[in-house]
Amino acid sequence: MHVFERITTLHDFLETKGKQKNTIGFVPTMGALHEGHLALMRRAKAENDILVVSIFVNPLQFNNPDDLLRYPRTIENDLKLLETIPCDVVFMPSTDEMYPTPETTVYDFGKLEQVMEGAFRKGHFNGVAIVVRKLFEIVKPNKAYFGEKDFQQLAIIQKMVQDHNIPIEIVSCDIVREADGLAMSSRNVRLNETERAIAPQIFKTLTDAALKKQELSPESMREYAEKQLKKIDLFDVEYVEIADETQLQRLKNWEDTDHARIFVALQLGNVRLIDNLRIF
Ligand code: AMP
Numbered sequence: 343m344h345v346f347e348r349i350t351t352l353h354d355f356l357e358t359k360g361k362q363k364n365t366i367g368f369v370p371t372m373g374a375l376h377e378g379h380l381a382l383m384r385r386a387k388a389e390n391d392i393l394v395v396s397i398f399v400n401p402l403q404f405n406n407p408d409d410l411l412r413y414p415r416t417i418e419n420d421l422k423l424l425e426t427i428p429c430d431v432v433f434m435p436s437t438d439e440m441y442p443t444p445e446t447t448v449y450d451f452g453k454l455e456q457v458m459e460g461a462f463r464k465g466h467f468n469g470v471a472i473v474v475r476k477l478f479e480i481v482k483p484n485k486a487y488f489g490e491k492d493f494q495q496l497a498i499i500q501k502m503v504q505d506h507n508i509p510i511e512i513v514s515c516d517i518v519r520e521a522d523g524l525a526m527s528s529r530n531v532r533l534n535e536t537e538r539a540i541a542p543q544i545f546k547t548l549t550d551a552a553l554k555k556q557e558l559s560p561e562s563m564r565e566y567a568e569k570q571l572k573k574i575d576l577f578d579v580e581y582v583e584i585a586d587e588t589q590l591q592r593l594k595n596w597e598d599t600d601h602a603r604i605f606v607a608l609q610l611g612n613v614r615l616i617d618n619l620r621i622f
Pocket residue numbers: 370371372373378379382487488489490491492515516517518519525526527528
């Protein structure tokens with residue numbers, strides 16, 4: 343496994359590999375790796391000649407400075423896990439390496455960024471787009487792998503790739519969950535015992551709500567899920583939305599889309615959790 347901290351050395355390495363007509367599968371991460379990340383990597387490894395993983399906690403996508411400060415960093419363990427895939431190339435740049443000069447790029451994702459995470463985390467998706475675009479330019483992968491855990495992020499990246507004619511295939515991967523249903527997340531390690539015990543209620547509520555499609559309109563289902571979550575004292579619910587999977591706009595009638603999804607974001611103690619589920 344080759345580990346690079348500098349763009350130039352990574353470039354040199356990948357150029358040589360590229361000349362041998364290898365395909366590159368890329369998985370961008372912020373580290374604190376768990377089984378959800380590893381599933382993306384195994385798939386990328388299986389579908390390409392070379393697996394490149396980046397680990398970079400991107401300050402530009404944190405709207406809350408405390409969240410950035412408290413973001414878990416477990417680099418030694420991450421490298422051990424990456425060896426097990428096995429990963430071919432790890433890119434772990436410093437902030438100065440990624441942003442030698444202040445970033446001023448402003449993306450416009452229209453309606454897609456005006457809802458849910460975009461509405462509650464101002465500037466978040468602009469920061470995501472800036473770093474992912476830069477990483478794409480550095481790594482030049484054939485395919486890049488993203489988790490549906492961050493469903494809106496996936497939609498934003500798809501749009502960025504389309505709008506800017508970036509010749510990279512975006513591959514979306516299923517959410518990996520703990521045995522009790524909690525979506526895996528780097529932030530889960532920050533939950534205390536009580537919070538961890540109650541956290542699976544998020545997925546349980548989403549599944550219960552989704553099963554009521556025959557009897558409830560999208561808005562009634564949304565209200566039902568919100569009410570269930572608000573009954574739990576420790577949950578500070580930010581939003582519950584039911585939207586179509588392409589535009590991510592609030593759904594009025596089930597007939598308006600083939601693929602609806604329920605989304606939730608809430609604060610549990612000082613940890614912010616998100617989850618979503620397709621409604622069949
Ligand atoms: P992060 O390190 O949180 O930026 O995540 C890196 C990538 O892993 C993103 O594409 C996430 O959507 C994906 N990811 C994180 N958690 C999960 C999960 N539980 N299941 C599937 N993908 C995930």
